[in-house]
Amino acid sequence: MSFVEYSETVQEGDVAIVYLGHESMMAVKVQKNGQTQTRYGAIRHSSDLIGKRYGSKVTCSKGGWVLVLHPTPELWTVNLPHRTQILYTTDIATITMMLELKPGAVVCESGTGSGSLSHAILRTIAPTGHLHTVEFHKQRALEVEQEFREHRVAHLVSVRNQDVCLDGFGVAGVADAVFLDIPNPWEAVGHAHSAMKRHGGRLCSFSPCIEQVQRTCEALAARGFHDLSTLEVLLRVHDVRTVGLPLPDFGPDRTPDPAQTPAPPPAPHASLSIKTTTPPRSMAGHTGYLTFKSPFDLRCFTLEE
Amino acid sequence: MAESIEEDDSAYIIKDGDYVVLKRGDIYKAVQIQIKKKVMFEKQWLFLEKAVGQLYSTSFEVVSGGHLEPQKAKTTESSTDAQEAGSDNRNIVDDGKSQKLTRDDIETLKEQGLKGQEIIQQLIDNSSTFRDKTEFSQQKYIKKKKKKYESTITVLRPSCRILAMMYHGREPGKICHLRYDTLAQMLTLGNIHAGGKVLVFETCAGLVLGAVMERMGGYGKVVQMYPGDGPVQAGLESFGFPPHFHDTLHTFPIGHVNALLAGTLDTGPPKELAAESSDASVPSKEGEEAGRTNADTGGDGGGEGEGKPEEVKMETPTPAEVEQNEREKLKAIRLQEKQDRMEAKRKKLAVAAALLEGKNADGLIIASRFHPSPVLLGLIKFLAPSRPFVVYSQYKEPLIECYTKLKENSNKEHCAVINLQLTDSWLRHYQVLPNRTHPVLQMSGGGGYLLSGTTVDMQYAKAASSQQAVEQPPAKKLKLTSSEG
Numbered sequence: 001m002s003f004v005e006y007s008e009t010v011q012e013g014d015v016a017i018v019y020l021g022h023e024s025m026m027a028v029k030v031q032k033n034g035q036t037q038t039r040y041g042a043i044r045h046s047s048d049l050i051g052k053r054y055g056s057k058v059t060c061s062k063g064g065w066v067l068v069l070h071p072t073p074e075l076w077t078v079n080l081p082h083r084t085q086i087l088y089t090t091d092i093a094t095i096t097m098m099l100e101l102k103p104g105a106v107v108c109e110s111g112t113g114s115g116s117l118s119h120a121i122l123r124t125i126a127p128t129g130h131l132h133t134v135e136f137h138k139q140r141a142l143e144v145e146q147e148f149r150e151h152r153v154a155h156l157v158s159v160r161n162q163d164v165c166l167d168g169f170g171v172a173g174v175a176d177a178v179f180l181d182i183p184n185p186w187e188a189v190g191h192a193h194s195a196m197k198r199h200g201g202r203l204c205s206f207s208p209c210i211e212q213v214q215r216t217c218e219a220l221a222a223r224g225f226h227d228l229s230t231l232e233v234l235l236r237v238h239d240v241r242t243v244g245l246p247l248p249d250f251g252p253d254r255t256p257d258p259a260q261t262p263a264p265p266p267a268p269h270a271s272l273s274i275k276t277t278t279p280p281r282s283m284a285g286h287t288g289y290l291t292f293k294s295p296f297d298l299r300c301f302t303l304e305e
Numbered sequence: 306m307a308e309s310i311e312e313d314d315s316a317y318i319i320k321d322g323d324y325v326v327l328k329r330g331d332i333y334k335a336v337q338i339q340i341k342k343k344v345m346f347e348k349q350w351l352f353l354e355k356a357v358g359q360l361y362s363t364s365f366e367v368v369s370g371g372h373l374e375p376q377k378a379k380t381t382e383s384s385t386d387a388q389e390a391g392s393d394n395r396n397i398v399d400d401g402k403s404q405k406l407t408r409d410d411i412e413t414l415k416e417q418g419l420k421g422q423e424i425i426q427q428l429i430d431n432s433s434t435f436r437d438k439t440e441f442s443q444q445k446y447i448k449k450k451k452k453k454y455e456s457t458i459t460v461l462r463p464s465c466r467i468l469a470m471m472y473h474g475r476e477p478g479k480i481c482h483l484r485y486d487t488l489a490q491m492l493t494l495g496n497i498h499a500g501g502k503v504l505v506f507e508t509c510a511g512l513v514l515g516a517v518m519e520r521m522g523g524y525g526k527v528v529q530m531y532p533g534d535g536p537v538q539a540g541l542e543s544f545g546f547p548p549h550f551h552d553t554l555h556t557f558p559i560g561h562v563n564a565l566l567a568g569t570l571d572t573g574p575p576k577e578l579a580a581e582s583s584d585a586s587v588p589s590k591e592g593e594e595a596g597r598t599n600a601d602t603g604g605d606g607g608g609e610g611e612g613k614p615e616e617v618k619m620e621t622p623t624p625a626e627v628e629q630n631e632r633e634k635l636k637a638i639r640l641q642e643k644q645d646r647m648e649a650k651r652k653k654l655a656v657a658a659a660l661l662e663g664k665n666a667d668g669l670i671i672a673s674r675f676h677p678s679p680v681l682l683g684l685i686k687f688l689a690p691s692r693p694f695v696v697y698s699q700y701k702e703p704l705i706e707c708y709t710k711l712k713e714n715s716n717k718e719h720c721a722v723i724n725l726q727l728t729d730s731w732l733r734h735y736q737v738l739p740n741r742t743h744p745v746l747q748m749s750g751g752g753g754y755l756l757s758g759t760t761v762d763m764q765y766a767k768a769a770s771s772q773q774a775v776e777q778p779p780a781k782k783l784k785l786t787s788s789e790g
Contacts, residue, residue, distance in 0.1 A: 054689075214739070230734065230735040
């Protein structure tokens with residue numbers, strides 16, 4: 001198991017996702033003689049998990065069963081321990097495409113936070129790319145580093161515990177893409193710039209508040225970066241339902257003709273059943289604004305140098 | 306350090322033969338750079354050879370004759386800075402008389418070879434209302450005129466982002482109206498990454514296939530499952546992938562899926578091939594050989610093929626016409642070529658079939674104009690358990706049906722799935738300007754729908770008591786291979 005490569009069976013040391021039921025999953029570190037309690041009973045790692053094929057059923061001690069899934073960045077996003085607010089898959093997908101990430105890309109990211117986006121970046125840039133991620137909170141930096149090791153992606157990432165606004169990314173002229181998710185991105189624009197490859201790269205800044213976007217765009221414009229694009233993306237879920245719609249009864253449609261046999265009266269509770277979708281009662285209506293700088297303007301670089 | 310950066314340079318330089326994307330404003334066009342070949346972009350004929358040797362993302366001014374001229378460092382937009390401006394628009398009347406230059410005047414200016422910037426200055430100087438406009442309104446006016454009179458073209462390196470935006474903007478019908486952010490969701494939900502084996506079924510001009518290949522970066526294998534006579538990959542070349550990327554691409558016609566699943570797909574030495582050679586009745590050695598190999602494998606069309614060529618051979622020496630010989634030689638060459646092609650095709654099919662047979666693919670991406678339900682149910686069988694799949698449809702209803710069928714199947718414990726989700730994404734762009742930040746007035750009404758989920762194997766628990774059921778799949782596989790040989 002690795003977050004960047006599938007394997008067929010569960011091995012000791014893997015991080016597996018245990019699926020308990022609809023929207024109920026948990027991440028489990030598979031250890032020899034380890035045990036995990038679920039509402040269906042205990043899962044004994046050595047006998048129930050190790051050697052099992054990913055995607056298969058696992059019987060618990062109380063007789064119930066769960067499914068063991070291969071971890072993916074998307075499953076990790078919904079199962080990771082929250083140390084901060086995290087980015088979810090919809091924004092992550094948009095960021096990945098708009099930053100043009102692909103195998104071999106070098107990416108700078110700050111802050112690391114809980115590592116939700118980091119895992120998705122690592123998946124996409126493996127096996128030859130590299131992620132430089134900067135987190136100013138020491139504990140968080142250490143914890144995420146531990147997770148990268150457990151998920152077998154540590155060779156693809158450098159975690160730095162520093163303040164990106166003061167100290168930058170710790171690298172210069174290497175990045176194909178820079179991602180900022182910090183409270184004051186306008187203070188890191190210069191560092192983002194110097195982390196970029198000389199021939200340019202792409203920049204994305206994520207901010208929940210429009211005022212932050214405003215200040216970031218002003219800071220970028222002041223550096224001569226025009227052609228910015230700010231967007232917002234939301235996921236709309238459609239729950240598939242079968243609903244019954246009662247049909248109205250307007251009574252007989254003409255005066256009864258005594259010559260004809262009376263039409264049979266319509267069923268008293270006639271209704272039509274249809275398959276449709278309903279929106280959830282509430283949904284995430286806002287996550288943040290994504291501001292992108294399209295391929296860095298080379299003339300800006302000559303002005304800078 | 307400096308050296309390695311210098312070395313990098315060549316990768317950023319536009320070369321002859323490169324596939325690039327031209328950008329003007331929000332309009333994109335994918336073209337190949339070919340010296341001396343002109344391309345039409347935005348009602349303008351262009352020669353792109355001046356772009357060769359320049360860096361990617363360079364902007365060019367289009368000068369007379371449609372040639373490109375690299376743009377100089379950006380002219381600062383201070384020309385109108387210090388000018389006076391009105392405080393509101395109470396005195397501005399739209400009477401069509403504010404601009405003193407006529408259409409013809411502007412055309413004359415253009416013919417005189419004035420650059421966009423100069424024409425705009427002329428327009429401002431000849432506008433009686435410009436000075437009364439508010440500062441914001443003046444900026445908007447300049448921006449609008451720039452779009453019209455400045456023809457700046459940027460040459461970009463193609464990427465899935467740019468091509469998806471290009472297709473969505475220009476020819477959405479060709480990609481089933483798949484919006485770029487929806488494609489982004491597909492690639493992420495499908496966990497597309499380097500390595501592994503991904504199945505793609507698309508009728509989006511090759512955009513989705515190319516996007517998957519870009520994310521796989523030349524590692525692993527892609528099997529394009531295609532409907533009809535041949536795979537559609539028109540948009541694939543626009544990605545400008547290096548040759549080794551194409552080695553990872555395999556194709557398999559969906560018309561053979563049932564045969565493959567039933568174990569009756571014959572990818573061994575050809576039958577039809579021999580039958581065809583006998584039809585042509587050409588006295589070529591190759592024809593005989595084909596007939597013989599066919600007979601060896603016990604093909605049914607073989608008997609005929611064996612006898613005929615010999616008979617024809619007996620006749621040919623008597624008239625001894627050179628011309629006919631020539632013709633026959635040519636025929637033989639053509640036949641040989643055809644056979645080579647058939648043989649190559651057969652081999653390719655065999656390779657693709659072998660990739661599918663294990664039913665252990667790592668991902669499945671579907672985006673087509675076909676009804677998604679039969680497509681998904683037909684192809685999901687090739688996925689290993691615990692792997693994601695994503696289906697795109699322009700319409701929601703067929704995905705509802707798809708969802709329902711998958712749920713029914715899950716109860717039958719046959720290609721079971723979990724985490725089924727029917728979604729679409731909502732995308733809004735913003736204008737961000739000091740004191741003028743607001744959503745862009747126009748937005749896309751919809752980008753299509755996605756059904757995504759994860760495959761699982763429900764068989765185990767049921768068969769937990771009897772080991773046999775677990776042993777079943779390998780036995781089936783054995784049968785498959787024996788019938789093949």
